[in-house]
Amino acid sequence: MREYFTPGIVLDREPRNELDEDIIIYTKNLGKVRAFTKSSRKITSKLSGHLTPGRLANLRFVERNKLQLVDALSLPAPGNPKELLFFLNFINKTTPYGDADLSLWYMVEEIVGGNHLSPAIYRHLLERLGFGGEEVNCHYCENGEVNFFDPSETVFLCSKCRPVINIDFDELILLEES
Ligand SMILES: [Zn+2]
Numbered sequence: 001m002r003e004y005f006t007p008g009i010v011l012d013r014e015p016r017n018e019l020d021e022d023i024i025i026y027t028k029n030l031g032k033v034r035a036f037t038k039s040s041r042k043i044t045s046k047l048s049g050h051l052t053p054g055r056l057a058n059l060r061f062v063e064r065n066k067l068q069l070v071d072a073l074s075l076p077a078p079g080n081p082k083e084l085l086f087f088l089n090f091i092n093k094t095t096p097y098g099d100a101d102l103s104l105w106y107m108v109e110e111i112v113g114g115n116h117l118s119p120a121i122y123r124h125l126l127e128r129l130g131f132g133g134e135e136v137n138c139h140y141c142e143n144g145e146v147n148f149f150d151p152s153e154t155v156f157l158c159s160k161c162r163p164v165i166n167i168d169f170d171e172l173i174l175l176e177e178s
Contacts, residue, residue, distance in 0.1 A: 004061040006030055009112050010053045011092040015041060023051055023069055026091055026108055027059065031100040035061055035069040050074040054084045056112055078114040087117060090151045090173065094129045104128065122149065122173045132156065140165060148172040 008027035015021055019039045026032050040047045050057050050072035057074035061067050091108060107125065111117060126132050126149060136146050139155035146156040150172055157165065162172070 002063045004030060004059075004063070006059055006061075007056060007109075008033075008059045009056055009088070009108060010051050011088045012053060013051060021051075024092060025059065025069070026095065026105070027100070028102070028105045028109075029100055030061075030098065032092070032095045032097050033061075033067055034097065035067040037069050047072055053088050054081070054112060056109065083117055084112065086151075087111060090122075090125075093151045093154055094126070094131065119174050119176055123175055126175075147174070147176055149175060 006027045006029035008025040008030075010023060010025050011032070012024040013021050014024070016036060019041050021037050021040050022034055023037060023040075024032065024034050037047060037051075039045055040051060042048075047069070051069075052074070055074040055076065057072045059069060060071035062070055095104075107128075111121070115121075131149070131154065132146075135144075136156050137144055138146050138158035138161055139150075139153070140157055140161040143158040143160065145158055147159040148157050148162060149155070150157060150167060152171065156175075157167075157172075162169075
């Protein structure tokens with residue numbers, strides 16, 4: 001059995017059965033991981049309140065065949081919850097599992113700690129995560145002037161295609177200040 005201690009930020013939670021969950025966490029020392037919990041869906045669970053997405057927490061994992069999250073101690077998340085959840089989904093969709101990246105961790109930690117998200121920060125993160133770089137084209141029409149990133153499909157798109165594809169502004173990351 002191995003044991004790991006690391007800070008992390010809960011990105012998402014998925015119920016596994018009546019009592020247990022899979023938790024997807026962006027961690028400092030292990031990168032993005034998926035871990036299971038025991039009984040965290042019980043009303044009396046001490047773990048559950050610390051696993052709200054967006055909370056920065058000190059975590060303890062044990063690994064036998066699979067990774068289990070056994071302890072979490074969190075700080076309340078500051079900032080705008082809706083903007084934060086959108087950002088967590090973005091990080092979940094754009095990062096690979098098991099790839100620790102300290103400089104990315106510090107950026108994510110700072111943003112979750114209350115830094116305002118802007119198109120420039122998203123553009124920087126996308127480049128940092130290997131999306132785009134020099135040659136970025138609209139996924140649908142190959143136009144070189146992209147205005148949005150769609151985190152659910154992890155593609156760029158332009159303002160002409162957005163109404164055609166019929167994606168709401170709420171679901172997209174704006175890449176240019178208008
Ligand atoms: Zn287009």
